[in-house]
Amino acid sequence: MPRFPLLAATALTAALLAQPLCAQTAPVTPMTPDVVDKYDEVRPEADFIRREIMVPMRDGTKLYTAIVMKKGTKNAPILLSRTPYNAHGDVTRTKSQRLREIVPAMDVEFVEDGYIRVYQDIRGLHRSEGQLVMNRPIVGPLNNTGIDESTDAYDTIDWLVKNLPESNGKVGIIGSSYLGFTSLAAIINPHPALKAAVPQSPMVDGWMGDDWFHYGAFRQNSFDYALGQSTGKADAGADIPRGAGDDYTAYLEAGSAGDFARKWGVDQVPFVRKLMENPAYTDFWSGQAVDKWLAERPLTVPTMLVVGQWDQEDSYGAPAAYRALEPKDKDNTMVSLVIGPWRHSGVNHYGYDLGPLTFAGDTAREFRVKWLKPFFDHHLKGAADPHTPPVLTYDTGAQRWDVSPKWPMGxxxxxxxxxxxxxxxxxxxxxxxxxxxxxxxxxxxxxxxxxxxxxxxxxxxxxxxxxxxxxxxxxxxxxxxxxxxxxxxxxxxxxxxxxxxxxxxxxxxxxxxxxxxxxxxxxxxxxxxxxxxxxxxxxxxxxxxxxxxxxxxxxxxxxxxxxxxxxxxxxxxxxxxxxxxxxxxxxxxxxxxxxxxxxxxxxxxxxxxxxxxxxxxxxxxxxxxxxxxxxxxxxxxx
Known part of the structure; x- marks a missing residue:
């Protein structure tokens, strides 16, 4: 028999064998339901792998954890962020099949260099189980539950290094604002696999000089934040519906800050009650001060503290944490302080300008490329020691970076x-x-x-x-x-x-x-x-x-x-x-x-x-x- 007809017959047989599989799908009718169970946005041509896992904590609570990496990744470090701001959104920034386009801009250098990027919702928010406690106190006099952000970080890291075959077993943690707080919490009783931390604009002491008060004076936009977070089990929290007029007039007409809260019905939000019932710096606040936690414990994780010179939300935290940690750094290599010419969290965005000011290039990206990534590469990938400056600050008058052995210098x-x-x-x-x-x-x-x-x-x-x-x-x-x-x-x-x-x-x-x-x-x-x-x-x-x-x-x-x-x-x-x-x-x-x-x-x-x-x-x-x-x-x- 000629060769060509044999091939044709084989193809025909294969087609006939495939027919019953196709026949299992019933023909659609006008009344066929139009909702599918799932659509996988990650198509075969994507250059990345995305996993969404509910990671168990020691008390049985499961936290939503999104994991992304380039295809073919192996023996790779893990870079973790623990957030109240919707981890799912951090891996779906755009509907793209390119990894560099779905993650936040500040993560591009890391994922393109083979890092495994992990984002996790903290307890009680978005897709995670459990209950939110704002800036959850560490286990101790104010917290007898046995769990806190430090234990959750430990349990998460433990799961990651045991369940990600692509990893090299080394983990770094990074994040700004609330994520700066969770990054600092991770270095308290840290997991052995945690090798480096970069808390950025961390919330450290909400009464002395971070989000809620400054030396006892109350920051009234804390009401908006408290309401949004307290209703954040959905992807978007609630807003105070006061319209878009002049805040000066709205707050003045309301009366006291408490009158404003009562007018808009936020006075019964638990965290708002905590603010209003604790206006002084009693143990309620001093017991939650992260710098005091840090001062009581050894420094075992190399830590780079970052803040913007014009941080409008958390200017206090990073320098306070530095003051607590620096005395433990006997050879001046374990803790460093960075002050850039940025707004709150500006290190993770574009650093060309700030309002009416312009700077000598993209200062934020320059820092991330020259100092931040080499810091992680050294501790997580075994790269050469970049000799991270003990103190790195940007002179906003002379437009240059200054390297210093300590802080303050003046x-x-x-x-x-x-x-x-x-x-x-x-x-x-x-x-x-x-x-x-x-x-x-x-x-x-x-x-x-x-x-x-x-x-x-x-x-x-x-x-x-x-x-x-x-x-x-x-x-x-x-x-x-x-x-x-x-x-x-x-x-x-x-x-x-x-x-x-x-x-x-x-x-x-x-x-x-x-x-x-x-x-x-x-x-x-x-x-x-x-x-x-x-x-x-x-x-x-x-x-x-x-x-x-x-x-x-x-x-x-x-x-x-x-x-x-x-x-x-x-x-x-x-x-x-x-x-x-x-x-x-x-x-x-x-x-x-x-x-x-x-x-x-x-x-x-x-x-x-x-x-x-x-x-x-x-x-x-x-x-x-x-x-x-x-x-x-x-x-x-x-």
Whole structure:
């Protein structure tokens, strides 16, 4: 028989054998149900593998875990993030068959280099089982359940190294904001396979200077966050339905922060109740401070702490964790601190600019490529030691990266407030005071009105807003130096030493340290403003202090009218050269609204419950010279 007919017959036989399989699918009719059980978005041509697993914890709770890697991956390190912000979304950023397109932009360098990328929903959110407890305290006096974010990280890592045959058994953890908190928690009683951690803008102490309060003054947009997270079992949390008008007006008309919460029905959200019922720094908050947890335990995991100089949410956490960990780093190789020219979580996005500022290239990507990935490559892949700098900071005045052996680098040097609203590094020869009237009915806005804390463009850049909008107000005192004849390099956290009195029985004190450009700047100048902006007032640091805590953060007390008290608090950490020809300015005021709730300026036990009659006008007196020389102590590098 000829060869060709044999092949044809064989093909025909195969086709006939296949017919019964096809016949199993019934023909469709007009009433055939139109819902399928599943559609696999990862097609055969995809260059990656995606797995979605419910990973069991020690108490039986299962956490949704998304795992992605390039096809053909083997002997690969694992990079883990534990998030409250929907892990599924981190592996479905686009509907693409290319791995670099489905993961967040900051992960592209890792997945293309063979890393296994893992994202996990924390307890009680999105696809994970269990109950959410915001910033769940570590097992101890505040938590007797036997589980916390540290144990969940341990159990997750244990499962990953035992169940991912493609891995080399080494794990790193990374994440920003809440993910920075879970990254720090992972290094407390860490799993042996955890070899490196990079907490970015971590939430460390929500009362002292991170999300909820700053030195006792309440950040009112915490209500929005609390509601969104508390309703986050679905993919999208709820929003306070107050419309898109001016937040300044909405909060002012509501009354106290507590009145605002009650008006919108968020006062019964458990975490909102925790905020409103615990306004002071009692064990409720101090027992949750992550830096205190870290200080009590050995440092066994190499840790790189990252924060933005203008982090509008968590400027406190990374430096606080560094202060807790650095004394344990005997050879200066286990812990490092990075301060970049970024907003909150800006390290993971594009770092060319921030609001009116431009920088020398994409500073965020430069950091990720030159320092971040080599750090992980060394500890997770056995690559050569990159000699990670103990401290890496970006000088936002001179536009360059600085490498330092420690932090802070500068020597605290007083910049004194003087007569005629001057500021000088020489102490005033005469004592005096300057007064202003603070009216809670007309608080100073934190940014030019209309204010909208939900507007990302305004919210992410308010810390670099030109401060001339506030300078002319009668309830804002402005002191400034003569034009500098030499550069002043600031490296560290400036410290406020304010001698002040009030005619009321409580008061807030806001201090701003500002770099003022010459009023004749001819082009894009040393501050990188865009476009050229003569006289631009660039805030280097802004902070608020609630006066009732002058003697004790845990036990507030009324101020005595007219009595001068010394208020000490720190501004955020910075690396910045103020160039010759510029001036250094200090602004002092008593409100920063509506970001921070209004102080009624009469003492009440709990400001969340202040009544309209409690809000009173007060005369504020700032002392200068003599035995009460108000100053900002600036860490200057000679």
């Amino acid at each position: 020597k605290l040097t007083p910049l004194y407030l003087g007569e005629n609203f001057t500021a000088s590094f020489s102490a005033p020869k005469q004592a005096g005071h300057d007064d202003y009237v603070s009216d809670p009915a007309h608080p100073v806005p934190y940014a030019p009105r209309p204010t909208n804390m939900g507007n990302r463009a305004q919210w992410t850049t308010w810390l670099v807003t030109d401060q001339r909008f506030a300078e002319g107000r009668p309830d804002v005192l402005t002191y400034q130096t003569a034009p500098l004849d030499k550069p002043v390099h600031i490296m560290g956290a400036p410290s406020v030493d304010l001698f002040a009195a009030t005619s009321g029985t409580d008061s807030d004190w806001v201090v701003k340290l500002i770099d003022v450009a010459p009023n004749d700047t001819p082009e894009n100048g040393s501050q990188g403003s865009k476009p050229a902006n003569p006289g631009f007032q660039l805030p280097l640091g802004i902070e608020i202090f609630r006066g009732r805590y002058v003697h004790s953060f845990a036990k507030p007390e009324a101020l005595k009218p007219g009595k001068v008290e010394e208020f000490r608090f720190d501004l955020p950490n910075i690396d910045h050269v103020v160039l010759p020809g510029h001036r250094i300015m200090v602004q002092v005021q008593s409100s920063l609204f509506p970001l921070y709730d209004r102080n009624p300026q009469s003492f009440v036990p709990n400001i969340f419950n202040a009544k309209p009659a409690d809000y009173k006008v007060a005369t504020q007196s700032i002392q200068r010279g003599g035995g009460k020389p108000s100053a900002v102590l600036i860490p200057i590098v000679e």
